[in-house]
Amino acid sequence: MGRPLFDNADFLAAARSLAAERGPAAVTVDSVTARLGAPKGSFYYRFASRDLLLGELWLTTVLAYQQGFVAAIEAGDGLAAALHTPAWVRRHLDDARLLLLHSRHDFVQGDWPAPLKRGVRDQAERFEGCLAAFSRRAFGRAGPSELRRATFVLAEVPIAAVRQHLERREPPPPLVDELIAETYRAITARPRGRG
Amino acid sequence: MGRPLFDNADFLAAARSLAAERGPAAVTVDSVTARLGAPKGSFYYRFASRDLLLGELWLTTVLAYQQGFVAAIEAGDGLAAALHTPAWVRRHLDDARLLLLHSRHDFVQGDWPAPLKRGVRDQAERFEGCLAAFSRRAFGRAGPSELRRATFVLAEVPIAAVRQHLERREPPPPLVDELIAETYRAITARPRGRG
DNA sequence: TGCGTTGTAGACTATATAGTCTAGACGTGA
DNA sequence: TCACGTCTAGACTATATAGTCTACAACGCA
Numbered sequence: 250m251g252r253p254l255f256d257n258a259d260f261l262a263a264a265r266s267l268a269a270e271r272g273p274a275a276v277t278v279d280s281v282t283a284r285l286g287a288p289k290g291s292f293y294y295r296f297a298s299r300d301l302l303l304g305e306l307w308l309t310t311v312l313a314y315q316q317g318f319v320a321a322i323e324a325g326d327g328l329a330a331a332l333h334t335p336a337w338v339r340r341h342l343d344d345a346r347l348l349l350l351h352s353r354h355d356f357v358q359g360d361w362p363a364p365l366k367r368g369v370r371d372q373a374e375r376f377e378g379c380l381a382a383f384s385r386r387a388f389g390r391a392g393p394s395e396l397r398r399a400t401f402v403l404a405e406v407p408i409a410a411v412r413q414h415l416e417r418r419e420p421p422p423p424l425v426d427e428l429i430a431e432t433y434r435a436i437t438a439r440p441r442g443r444g
Numbered sequence: 445m446g447r448p449l450f451d452n453a454d455f456l457a458a459a460r461s462l463a464a465e466r467g468p469a470a471v472t473v474d475s476v477t478a479r480l481g482a483p484k485g486s487f488y489y490r491f492a493s494r495d496l497l498l499g500e501l502w503l504t505t506v507l508a509y510q511q512g513f514v515a516a517i518e519a520g521d522g523l524a525a526a527l528h529t530p531a532w533v534r535r536h537l538d539d540a541r542l543l544l545l546h547s548r549h550d551f552v553q554g555d556w557p558a559p560l561k562r563g564v565r566d567q568a569e570r571f572e573g574c575l576a577a578f579s580r581r582a583f584g585r586a587g588p589s590e591l592r593r594a595t596f597v598l599a600e601v602p603i604a605a606v607r608q609h610l611e612r613r614e615p616p617p618p619l620v621d622e623l624i625a626e627t628y629r630a631i632t633a634r635p636r637g638r639g
Numbered sequence: 640t641g642c643g644t645t646g647t648a649g650a651c652t653a654t655a656t657a658g659t660c661t662a663g664a665c666g667t668g669a
Numbered sequence: 670t671c672a673c674g675t676c677t678a679g680a681c682t683a684t685a686t687a688g689t690c691t692a693c694a695a696c697g698c699a
Contacts, residue, residue: 406604409596428592436630
């Protein structure tokens with residue numbers, strides 16, 4: 250042997266399926282290489298550490314998820330942004346399990362590997378930019394409480410509505426979209442409060 | 445040496461604070477006994493396994509949390525049940541972190557220790573009973589989609605609204621209650637749909 | 640054909656962890 | 670005061686894991 254039998258993508262794919270099946274904690278260097286039939290040396294030849302593998306796994310997944318969300322916001326369609334979560338989940342059940350059933354800290358604890366830090370920061374800033382843009386459009390300004398409202402309606406509620414179906418490995422039913430949409434309308438309706 | 449220096453409650457308290465600070469994974473037999481200055485033998489004299497400790501920790505916490513929720517449902521006050529989450533979180537920040545920031549499976553993976561199984565099952569049944577009761581009252585029946593709505597408005601949304609504050613170790617601001625209440629009214633309002 | 644680069648191969652080390660086991664200290668009741 | 674039961678004490682075992690290190694195989698190029 251001597252020529253490449255495994256590349257970065259192989260390791261990432263094995264890690265991805267393990268994480269979807271059994272959670273990020275089950276993604277060990279041994280389990281990944283075993284699934285691939287690869288020796289440990291090949292793994293460490295390509296990834297400096299387990300953290301780098303898991304960080305890359307998380308980051309690529311969150312970017313893929315965020316893409317449609319950002320597009321909806323840029324198109325000025327807040328409801329579509331809120332409904333992006335169930336839609337994406339239906340198309341990418343495994344990736345969704347990986348991303349939405351676990352926290353970022355279940356992938357990499359403590360400091361993130363330097364090569365990924367900027368990527369994570371950019372991702373977060375882009376997301377916050379979306380919240381601010383939406384906030385201005387829907388609520389007229391992007392102060393703290395408007396941003397809090399935006400987070401609630403665009404992120405927290407959609408993710409919460411989808412979670413139990415991810416746990417059961419099933420696509421969220423249409424009712425989930427209804428619940429998200431009804432909440433969206435209530436929270437973005439101009440005259441707020443109980444009266 | 446000889447007479448009891450530590451009892452079950454001591455170990456549970458040490459585990460509780462560790463879990464709140466650093467998550468259930470950080471609750472190891474060594475970390476718990478170290479925090480207490482107790483020897484390992486004392487721990488295993490009282491708990492058959494780490495799983496038993498963590499299971500008991502989770503179960504007692506979820507029961508404490510559920511108590512106010514059940515009371516609100518039995519009083520026929522659905523909104524109070526939805527707002528119970530932020531209220532309880534404010535009074536028990538540490539326990540709330542422990543309970544709401546992690547899944548049950550982060551405490552005990554695989555099969556639960558036999559002595560706890562029944563407790564967990566009863567707890568789940570009681571919760572489902574509440575959902576059904578609320579469902580009947582708010583939606584007229586307790587079919588699958590009404591139960592799904594009930595879960596959304598009584599559990600998923602309140603917990604989601606509170607999460608980011610738990611992560612920051614801060615009490616949820618009043619705005620969180622507003623968001624939950626507005627959602628509650630929208631979802632339980634009689635004439636549904638977009639019209 | 641020989642040599643250097645790239646990557647495979649897997650034994651090896653270090654460390655964290657759950658759980659076991661034996662010794663013995665202390666209090667209590669006979 | 671003695672024997673026994675309760676509980677502390679901590680060394681010990683087994684296992685999982687991240688990461689290291691040395692050997693060498695295959696390929697391309699001179």
